[in-house]
Amino acid sequence: MNPSPLPSGPLLLRCRMLLAHARAVPLRDAGVLIEHGTVVRVAPFAELADGVPADRTTELDGVVLPAFTDAHSHLRALPLGEQGVADTDLETWVVRLTGTTALDSYDDALAAAVALVTTGVTTVQAIHHTFAGADMYAAGVRAVASALTEAGMRAELAVGITDRAEFLPDPPSAAWPGPAPEPRSLAAPVRGVPPRDLPDLAASLAIPCPGVRVGVAPVAPQWCSDEALDVLRQCAEAGMRLHTHLLESRYQRTWLGGSDGGGDGGSDPVSRLDRHGLLGPGLSAAHGVWLTGPEIALLARRGVTLVHCPVSNLRLGSGDASVRSWLDAGVNVALGMDSQHTAAADMFAEMRAALAAAERAGGPLTPHEVLAMATEGGAVATGHGGRLGRIAPGFRADLICVAAGTTDAEVDADPVERIVCGAAPADVTHVFRSGRPLVAAGEVYGRASADAALARLRAALAADREARTRRLGALAAYEEPLRGLLARTEA
Template identity: 30%
Template sequence: MTRLLIKQGTFVTIDEQFSVFQGWLAVENGQIAAMGEGEVPQRESESATEILDGSGLLFMPGLINTHGHAAMSLLRGMADDLVLQDWLQNHMWPTEAKFTGDDVYWGSALAAVEMIKSGTTTFVDMYDHMQRVAEVTETSGLRASLTRGVIGLCPEDVQKAKLEDAIRFAREWHGQANGRINVMISPHAPYTCPPDYILKFVEAAHELDLPMHTHMSETLAEVEQNVRDYGCRPVEHLDRLGMFSRPTLVAHAVHLNDEEIALLAERKVAVSHNPISNLKLASGVARVPDLLKAGVTVSLGTDGAASNNNLDLFQEMTTAALLHKGVSGDPTVVPAVEALRMATLYGARSLGLEGAVGQLKVGLKADIIAVNIAQAHFVPRTDYVSHLVYSGRGSDVVHVWVDGKQLLRDRQLTTLDEEKIMAEAELCYRRLRA
């Protein structure tokens, strides 16, 4: 039985109090089996079948990306510097309508390469042809919460077929890949799904006992449309439809008032904050300090690579920590330690995975990344949490494990053929644009 021993490393545990220590950690059966400060006990050295010298490395929980559309990696750079509705309706949706299952596979594989190499070990994905995304997840070794995103602006028979597809995907894939794949139920957004259609998704989520995920209040125009169409703002609208009777994760939540923040906190709705995508599309700045103060779980997402334009959660942490200082005029809001929690512990909490991932703790799954701190931008060794958030970047990641299986070793992927994936993704893009 394989027992990995990491010795002489620096470890960041990401618990509520936070702990940074020099020491060792052992992995067995996909879990963190033991850990401690200082020298390795003799019994640990004797029981190890593989030993990694952690000198010059910082070990921390893998990052958790709580909102994205992996296959949109194929559309990176295709239509930049546009407002959301123009970007979606005139560029993204027409091109995405041409996507085949193979396009989704290679686009998602390209995203998997990027995520692994920048330290993401768990991701949320909302898209079509989701069985192909699940195949990539299974092959790559990543952990994921996957969901068939459904836009309901279509005839009733098409709506029915899409809902059935979402339910079928959930039944087939929830709990697969040795438990690394979970499934959520996802009407795309209140402005793309009629109320009676959303009700059907809520019913399905109850029947399947699954959480829900949707886009919400991303732009002011969308909020105003919701008021015109339904007489209330999106938070109240979704609450009336019963969505928040299920564990729910909403993406963006940029335009909220005080009453909505209070209701999200009361209903225990989690928010995926996507600061770079929101800035690039000029959608606005979410009230993250107020959400956190109210007790709302706020995690981090990149959104798709077409609106970011990368999947580097280190960059997302930096932006989240800096953005809210700038707009509030208060340098104490979203400190580095909170930004790091948003990318790890709070991400796990928002996906119902707290107590499984998001921390370095004995008994939790061994979803671990190693960051090279033997570099100029990590010196002097004053505060490693500060360095990770304000100085770190995805390219600093040298090793990645999920469930104790190594997916990245010395910057080289172990489960995916990076060269082939990049070539196939380029061919997919050329066909889509032909």
């Protein structure tokens, strides 16, 4: 079932409890009046009921709050464990990705997007990255955008670009302990779109998909030459948003062996982005685990958003980001799941992981701060600050209802603490994006299409199982030498 059309008349939501934003005082029996996809009034339900027909009123028996934003995703529908890729350190894991089965972009994005909706996410920021030529790259971006539209989501779709070695430090030959890596593509993959052609590719992607905007992604600064970063600045100057991975692991600061690939002295990834004019409110950066204090202060001054990915950081051994120091420095912080689910996407589990990571890092966060990251912080990260992340007049009507419980104690408890610390996707009873229901009384629009897409994806995995096993087995021979090389590079 596809999402219903945008309501043509007013819609009144009667909320058993309303949480207008992460730090708001909860309101009982509140009304939210929506017209043309936008909230026009929030008031006690009794004040709004007389002006709206009963058949335009929906009762929500739970806590109504702003919908979530997943500010860093790769739109993978299936856990990588189903491909035989186990958790390990980030650098080894990235190499293992080269042996996985290529999946249909549309099916992968559709199933991933519908799963996001079921956990209360209506906006996603995703990197689409491939080594295909320009025509195939553009076709892939359009397929992903079409799938996001069918799922009813709002999206920032970042077209990824790299032109330096992603899988092994570049060049690895002098320091590599043992035979040169084969296939050579690990050290220098063949790329179908050189950096100079990126502006034309981006300009060609005027996506006719409602709610989907195309941006650009220097997939990580250490994987981009100076030429590539200059080209990306041109895209930013033309109005495109930027999204990147930043210092996800301790090795990324010196990934290029003391040279930044541009011939000007081996500066760190943050300095390189700043030197090329890429640090600003139009940039969001995921992970940031290994940022220093001065770098955090610089990002705050430039208005960059940092996207915290606690589950991914834990699973890939990257460490715990110092999010407390980010917030204290004045950085806008969002939350991203990084498509690192073990079963299904779960924003509630991600919020709890953020609390746990902050405790381990020695800078605790409150449930209210974490909920703000998943709502208002994500809105800023995706260029929707002041339009998403709150339930207030003038904001888009992106909101969810989470079951409030049945006992008086459950209903009277702090709804933020209860939701962040105890809720699950199964508790999401309703999801609205711009007033359009994507989940209604537990029924998920698009579920049948997503299930069919999942079946096709799993059939593709089954057909490629033997070949994939051989590819992953061959890659395993490079894991220990890679770790040795990285250890010497770091030293």
